Amino acid sequence: MTHIMVGDGVLPWWISTGGLLGTGLLVSIALRWISRSGATRSIPATAVMTALMVVVMSIEFVPIGYELHGTVLAGIILGPWFAAISSLLFNGVRALLGDGAITNIGLNTMLTWLEMAVGWMVFSLLKPFAQRGRASLCGGIATAVSLAVSTLVFLAIIALSGVAPGRAIHTGAFDVASGTFDAAMVSEGLVDVHLPGASDHPEEVVAGLTPFTWFAFATILLGAIGWAIEGLVTGVTVAFLSRTRPGLVGMSGATTGKDG
Amino acid sequence: MRLPSVDYLATSGSSWLHRASAADKVAMPVAGFGVAAVSSSPLPLFTGYVVLMAVAWSASLPVARIALATILPVPMVGLYAFSHWQGEWSVVAVILAKGMVTVEASLLLMLTTPAPDLLAGPTRWLPAILGNTLVLTYRAVFTLWDRLASVRRAIQVRGGIRHRRGSDFPWDASGTRMIRLPQIGGMIVGMAVIRAIDLSNTYEDALRLRGYRGRMHPTRREATRRFPAGAVLWCGCALMVGTAVGIRLLGWNVAG
Numbered sequence: 319m320t321h322i323m324v325g326d327g328v329l330p331w332w333i334s335t336g337g338l339l340g341t342g343l344l345v346s347i348a349l350r351w352i353s354r355s356g357a358t359r360s361i362p363a364t365a366v367m368t369a370l371m372v373v374v375m376s377i378e379f380v381p382i383g384y385e386l387h388g389t390v391l392a393g394i395i396l397g398p399w400f401a402a403i404s405s406l407l408f409n410g411v412r413a414l415l416g417d418g419a420i421t422n423i424g425l426n427t428m429l430t431w432l433e434m435a436v437g438w439m440v441f442s443l444l445k446p447f448a449q450r451g452r453a454s455l456c457g458g459i460a461t462a463v464s465l466a467v468s469t470l471v472f473l474a475i476i477a478l479s480g481v482a483p484g485r486a487i488h489t490g491a492f493d494v495a496s497g498t499f500d501a502a503m504v505s506e507g508l509v510d511v512h513l514p515g516a517s518d519h520p521e522e523v524v525a526g527l528t529p530f531t532w533f534a535f536a537t538i539l540l541g542a543i544g545w546a547i548e549g550l551v552t553g554v555t556v557a558f559l560s561r562t563r564p565g566l567v568g569m570s571g572a573t574t575g576k577d578g
Numbered sequence: 579m580r581l582p583s584v585d586y587l588a589t590s591g592s593s594w595l596h597r598a599s600a601a602d603k604v605a606m607p608v609a610g611f612g613v614a615a616v617s618s619s620p621l622p623l624f625t626g627y628v629v630l631m632a633v634a635w636s637a638s639l640p641v642a643r644i645a646l647a648t649i650l651p652v653p654m655v656g657l658y659a660f661s662h663w664q665g666e667w668s669v670v671a672v673i674l675a676k677g678m679v680t681v682e683a684s685l686l687l688m689l690t691t692p693a694p695d696l697l698a699g700p701t702r703w704l705p706a707i708l709g710n711t712l713v714l715t716y717r718a719v720f721t722l723w724d725r726l727a728s729v730r731r732a733i734q735v736r737g738g739i740r741h742r743r744g745s746d747f748p749w750d751a752s753g754t755r756m757i758r759l760p761q762i763g764g765m766i767v768g769m770a771v772i773r774a775i776d777l778s779n780t781y782e783d784a785l786r787l788r789g790y791r792g793r794m795h796p797t798r799r800e801a802t803r804r805f806p807a808g809a810v811l812w813c814g815c816a817l818m819v820g821t822a823v824g825i826r827l828l829g830w831n832v833a834g
Contacts, residue, residue, distance in 0.1 A: 349705055361707065362778035365714030366722070370771060372581060372715070373722050388767070395771075403711055411715070414684045415584065419677065420611060454764075554764025555771075563772055 322422050322429065322475065329422065329479045337424030341406060344431060348402035360400055363566075367392035368404045372411050386544075390461040391552045393434030394441045394567050395559075401434035402427075425475065429468050436464035441556075442568070448560060449569060457556030458549040465545040473534050581719045584685075587639065589692045595637035598807035600695040600796065603687050605815040606630065610683025612819035614676040620668060622822040623675035629818060630682045639689055647685060648678045698796040706792045713785075713794060714778055721777050725770040733762065 322329070352358065367388070374386045393401050409426045413419055419426075437460045441448070444456035556567055564570040588596070595603070613626040627648075635641050688696070693716050701709040737753030754762065 345708075349707055352707055358707065359779075361711050362714055362718075362782050363775050365711050366718045366771060366774040366778050368711065368715045369718035369722050369774070370767075372719055373726070391767075391771075403708060407708070407712055407715055411581075414688050415581065419680060420607065420684070421615075550760050551763055551767065554760050555767045556764075558764045558768035559771070562768065566772070566775075 322419070322425055322472065329425075333475065333479055334421040334425060337422065337426075337428055339424070341424040341427040344402050344428065345406055348399040351399045352403070357400075360396070364396055364400045364404050367396055368407050368411075371404070371408045372415075375412060386548055386551065387430075388548075388552070389430055389433040390437030390441075390464050390548070391457075391555055393437040393464070394457070394460065394552075394556060396434070396438075397568075398431075398435040398438055401438065402431050405430040405434060429472060429475075432471060433464045433468045436467050437461060440464060445569065448556075448567075453560040453567070453569070454553035454557035456553075458553035461549040461552040462545050465541070465548065469537060469541050473537060476533070477530065580723075582723055584688050585693060585720075587689045588696075591638065591690060593637035593639075593690070594805050594807050595633065595639075595686070595690045598690075598811060600687075600691050600699065602808035602811045603691055605811040606633070606683045606686045607680070609815035609818045610680045612815070613822045614680050616819070616822050616826055617672065617676070618826055620671040620675050622818075622825045623672065623679050626818050626822070627675065627679045627682060629814070630679070630686060633814075634682075634686055634689075637686075637690060639686070644682060644685055644689070648681045692797055694794050695796045697794040701792060701794045709792050710782075714782060717781055718774055718778050721774045721781075722770055725773050726766065729766045729769060733766075 352360075371387050371389060371392060374388050389405075392404055396404055406423075406427045409423045409430060412426075413423050440460040440463045441456055444452075444459060448456040559567050560569050610626065610630065613622055617623050631641060631645070634644050697713055697716065700712060704712065733754075
């Protein structure tokens with residue numbers, strides 16, 4: 319599961335604010351859709367999947383720093399709109415229980431939702447194969463694809479956060495002397511950013527690579543091990559659910575967590 | 579930290595901090611966030627960390643467990659810090675300490691505030707769908723823990739996953755093979771999810787029948803006598819953030 323575990327006041331303020339605004343928009347659309355469709359009987363299922371993510375987040379594979387989260391499983395069961403609600407609540411609880419970083423709740427909600435929505439979308443595309451007894455494989459593929467996509471987005475956010483690192487990181491996000499956020503942090507605009515390694519604030523090079531490149535390598539390498547583990551767990555769980563309660567993963571007209 | 583442990587500590591404690599109102603205890607996360615947002619050197623961050631730990635100690639909270647919880651995000655935060663390495667250890671220390679102090683401040687609020695008090699505010703101002711889901715999520719965590727613990731016990735009495743005859747059991751408990759572990763894992767999660775969704779539906783129906791209309795009410799706790807907890811918390815918050823601002827304005831950078 320991809321997650322920005324960085325404390326408050328570390329990322330540039332405009333990234334955190336952008337995440338909060340994006341989340342506000344996403345959740346507003348989701349609430350509107352849920353109200354219009356009248357699918358409120360799915361609220362208990364949403365709560366259970368959020369709780370499942372809270373419970374499994376305490377299982378960490380310490381050597382690779384990877385935590386299971388069941389986001390794709392939750393996405394497959396809930397669909398994209400209830401996933402937005404689940405994602406927001408999960409990240410709120412998570413911030414209070416061990417991550418801190420209240421200002422990053424928006425960014426993390428967007429990332430978690432992306433995982434859930436991509437997982438749901440890929441599994442929906444693969445449903446014809448899943449119906450033919452390949453549910454575990456389809457669940458595993460959906461998990462791997464969605465985790466890979468969200469990891470790339472995660473790396474893009476971290477790259478963007480490297481805007482003038484000497485100011486944005488070292489001096490803190492808030493300029494107390496002027497009582498405002500430092501204007502220099504966005505003086506280049508949001509598009510013309512200084513990506514790490516390509517700016518006028520050169521970073522130190524370790525073994526021929528910039529620290530960010532090392533970070534990207536480490537994240538993808540360690541993440542791939544985690545994707546395999548999470549893909550396996552999600553795949554077998556989806557297979558079990560498709561046999562015992564297929565409606566829950568949208569595979570037949572039986573009893574379902576999604577009503578309307 | 580696991581939610582059942584957090585819930586136990588929040589409801590079983592009777593210290594001055596436990597008896598302070600939830601609204602006053604919000605001062606702690608505000609202080610943690612404020613210090614993290616304005617600090618540019620490790621000094622105010624680590625001072626804030628120690629002050630908050632002293633608050634935890636004064637409220638008879640498990641200081642060692644809190645310290646452990648605050649360093650759990652360090653591997654990931656450390657990777658981020660390394661990705662912005664500019665040859666200065668103080669930058670790494672600042673990034674790590676910002677994470678630790680905000681985690682600690684949030685945990686202090688959670689560890690001293692029972693769930694109804696914590697949920698009463700959000701259920702009042704959140705949209706009904708979000709508020710209801712939040713209340714049911716809190717309940718579902720315990721349902722899931724219970725289901726997972728039951729399945730774990732069931733696996734143990736059958737000999738566990740070691741495929742070795744359980745010598746402690748008076749029955750034939752031969753266990754299972756490691757290769758079946760993923761399949762069993764899927765069954766455990768799947769069964770827990772199905773059962774928890776059924777229970778959650780029943781719980782919501784029961785709540786509605788008993789008059790729940792989407793708002794939690796705070797518990798009635800005995801107020802702290804002769805001890806102005808609210809004033810102490812908000813003054814402490816102002817002092818912490820003010821000190822951090824002062825250090826920033828004066829340009830002290832002990833480690834840098």
